[in-house]
Amino acid sequence: MARIGLFGGTFNPIHVGHLTIAEEARLSAGLDRVIFIPSGESYFKDPRQIASREDRLQMTRRACGEAYEVSDIETRREGPSYTAVTCRAFREMYPEDALYLILGADSLMEIDRWRDPGAIFDAVTVLAFTRGGEDAAAFTAEVERLRAKYGARIEIIDVFMLDVSSSDIRRFIAEGHAFRHLVSEPVYGYIREHGLYGKQ
Numbered sequence: 651m652a653r654i655g656l657f658g659g660t661f662n663p664i665h666v667g668h669l670t671i672a673e674e675a676r677l678s679a680g681l682d683r684v685i686f687i688p689s690g691e692s693y694f695k696d697p698r699q700i701a702s703r704e705d706r707l708q709m710t711r712r713a714c715g716e717a718y719e720v721s722d723i724e725t726r727r728e729g730p731s732y733t734a735v736t737c738r739a740f741r742e743m744y745p746e747d748a749l750y751l752i753l754g755a756d757s758l759m760e761i762d763r764w765r766d767p768g769a770i771f772d773a774v775t776v777l778a779f780t781r782g783g784e785d786a787a788a789f790t791a792e793v794e795r796l797r798a799k800y801g802a803r804i805e806i807i808d809v810f811m812l813d814v815s816s817s818d819i820r821r822f823i824a825e826g827h828a829f830r831h832l833v834s835e836p837v838y839g840y841i842r843e844h845g846l847y848g849k850q
Contacts, residue, residue, distance in 0.1 A: 653680060656740060656774065657752040658687040658724070658733060662700050663841060664713045665819055665833050667812040672718060675752045675777055678807040683719060684752075685740075686710050689731040690724040699820070701846050712836035734766040737773035749774040750805075755784050758804070759792050771802040779809035824848035 657672050664686075672684045688706045700706075703725040711720045723739060724731040733751070740749055751774040753761075758778045761767045770776075780789070796802040814832050822829045824847060830838050841847065 652682045652744070652747045653750065654740075654744060654747050655679065655681040655684040655750045655752050655777065656687060656737070657684055658689060658731075658736065660700060660816065661686070661688045661706050661710050662816050663706070663819060663833060663837055663846070664688075664710050665814055665816060665837075667814040669713060669717075669834070670812050671752065671779060671809055674809040675750075675779065675807060678809070679750055679777055679805065681750065685719045685721050686714055687721045687723060687736060688725055690727050691730045705840075705844060705846060709837045709840050712840055713834045715834075715836070732765045734764070734769040734773075737770050741773040750777045751775070752777050752779070754778070755780040755789050758796070759784070759789065761796070767796075768800050771796070771800040775803040775805060777805050777807050779807050779811075781811055820847045 655672070655675055657668075657675070659668065661668065668686075672686070675681060676684050688703070688710045690703055701709075707720070707722055707725045714720050724736060727735075737749070737751060751770065753776050755778050758776060761770070764770070778793070793804050793806070797804060819829050819832050821827075822832075823841065829841075833841070
């Protein structure tokens with residue numbers, strides 16, 4: 651039985667912080683594989699600020715190289731991307747394996763707003779990592795509530811977080827600031843080649 655980590659996100663663009671989280675999760679949970687899943691259409695974010703599905707998929711593939719796998723399951727799907735649908739699909743693909751959804755504590759705190767959270771918890775164990783700004787008591791209470799309500803399997807992992815975000819990178823690019831140090835070299839080249847996010 652393999653231990654497989656699923657790491658979804660907009661990846662707009664994917665950056666060194668995302669890769670750090672994936673590697674920290676792999677080491678903390680003893681994962682055999684980590685699969686990055688760029689979202690198709692996010693129902694929480696303004697689509698005008700998001701690069702195309704294909705651009706984000708290609709950047710993710712370039713960032714991951716041989717180290718991690720990349721799935722196009724959500725970028726191929728029409729309409730909004732729902733984590734519950736994706737988790738069910740992976741459960742069907744890997745019925746005998748242990749699946750772990752790598753998720754920030756802030757996202758876990760809002761998971762009741764997502765579509766069919768019960769299906770997510772039925773399909774996977776959540777590996778929740780904190781970003782440092784959460785209220786520890788509130789987070790602990792929410793984890794216990796989700797365990798009681800859904801029978802959720804939630805593991806907390808200690809992740810070293812880099813102070814970088816995709817929104818910061820997009821702003822740096824638009825304002826003409828340096829960003830090469832925040833993304834992998836193949837992603838930097840892709841952004842430059844395709845003129846993404848404004849001023850280069």
